[in-house]
Amino acid sequence: MKKTIHQKWLERVNYDIDTAEAMYTTGRYIYTVFMCQQALEKCFKAFMAFKKMDVTPVHNLRRLAEMTGIIGEMGKEELKKIDFLSQYYLNARYKEDIEELSSQISADVAKEFMNFSREKIKWLTLKMRQ
16 A cells, blocks of 8 residues: 555654654764654644645744644643754754753753653644544
């Protein structure tokens, strides 16, 4: 059976969250958080494809949540976390001093965002089964 577009996006989601786990295991916490952002971004885009929406080149997670119409289902703390991840996406890719940025992410912070990302991925994936 041929895979749908949203299923192809979900394969990328799984790859990215597995990569986040690998980066966590090696102590590369900046990349753990970056890959969590990537996984969530692609999960939102999978949801867009599932809903037959145009998938646009947007990286801001809050904006993607707005575009998909599910932002109202997210609580204040969840929105704070997706805002953090969205900012980290830009910082991780473009910040000059990677050592300084890396020192701001502890193992506990990286683990918290990995758990949060897995939880949101599961939530969005379940929505695609309805």
